[in-house]
Amino acid sequence: MTKYLEYEGKNVDQALDKAGKDLNISLEKLNYDVVSHGSSGIFGIVGVKKAKIRIMIDKHEISKNIEDEAKEKARSLVKDAFKIKDKKKVPQVSKTPRISSKELDESVKRGKDIISKIVNYITSEAEVITESSKDRIMYKVVGGNSGLLIGKRGQTLESMQYLVEKIINKNSDQRIRVMVDVEGYMDTRKANLKKMASRMADKAKKINKPVTIGQMNAYDRRIIHLHLKDNQAVRTQSVGEGYYRKLIIFPRKRRKSGQYN
């Protein structure tokens, strides 16, 4: 009964060496075919191919050897697997307490203090309600002069949100997202953005050219990307850096849209 085994190496000689060592057979006795000679590629970087040989062995002769080998391999594999698991476990353990509810509560409280302080400077008779989940805190401001609190195009709101997020995350490497909402302004804005996104997508489809929307923050862009994700007629992409980053809506090619139908 013959068996085939494949070995790889940088070149044929190396593969042979490896096979000989693994099987405890001297090289002269090996009965082999060269599957591929391999190549070192260009400068040993591009297109490196390993040489492969196939060895025919009489099973009875070395079956014992192979069995031992297999057992050894299995043992070391199991060991390795455990090692990896152990390694993986360590950072996980240290990660969990970072989002502990105690810390979150503290952050929520600190944020609330800051928000209510700022809000009460700007306007009177406003109340701050907090909602928090695993890594997200939502502050809802109710009452008071909401126009002042929101500011031009939500400027003041955004500033408060940014400052509070920064303060809360100052001393930790875990990032907690902070949202500030005044009298449902965020929902209204979200709805408006979605409406605009749909309008722009229609436009892009109609004129069959990309449409650009500029001057938005990351959150606004995210809303639009998510909104147009399921729209088969267009594709969205953000280009540029920092302040000049803008969102482009591309119409999809006719042929492609035909495939969907």
Place this chain on the structure above:
Amino acid sequence: MNTKELIHYIAQTLVDYPEEISVNVIEGKQATVFELQVAKEDLGKIIGKQGRTASSIRTILAALSAKLKKRFVLEIIE
């Protein structure tokens, strides 16, 4: 509580050395200038990436000034 205290408070929560913060108020006819001074190490924290933190504080000041019908200027002093 006045605007000076608010600026001081916000700065305090942002920096590492809160005891080195000082806010200097210069009252003018039209505008009030607040000079915020922090420890050298904290300057970056107050200004922020692309001046974002500084402009956030200024935006909040602008909201305040609308209420008080006054002009506020925030200067961050090195």
